[in-house]
């Protein structure tokens with residue numbers, strides 16, 4: 001089966017930066033619904049469209065097509081006592097950025113001092129060119145329910161913990177946000 005709109009694609013991947021430093025070794029394959037559902041980066045969909053199981057490729061994606069440029073305005077220093085303890089580098093909190101109060105931002109703790117904490121609202125991969133080594137291991141037709149929801153169900157896909165399918169985290173790039181990057 002060829003990769004096309006409304007197929008579910010399983011891809012083994014290794015993610016490095018442009019200097020070949022390993023970022024994620026992809027111990028679990030990425031499984032996504034193909035066809036512009038923003039389950040993965042558009043450049044990856046573009047590369048895999050029309051391909052089949054066994055297709056392998058290395059792809060470099062510039063920041064503009066990945067997680068954007070690094071924005072130093074999204075870095076803020078907070079009083080440590082405003083945050084829960086224990087606190088350590090790599091923890092993430094949802095907050096709001098100045099000037100964009102309606103859109104929640106995930107802040108990552110990047111430094112901890114005695115009384116201050118540095119929070120960075122940039123995506124951990126912002127400002128980086130990303131090199132993906134991709135290898136397609138499975139392609140299947142999506143179910144009607146998956147197409148209606150805009151994401152994959154089952155094994156490595158989305159799990160519904162309750163009867164509220166409308167409440168879902170469907171943000172682009174959440175495959176890469178789910179693992180803290182050290």
Ligand SMILES: [Zn+2]
Nearest residue numbers: 149151158165
């Ligand atoms: Zn669903």
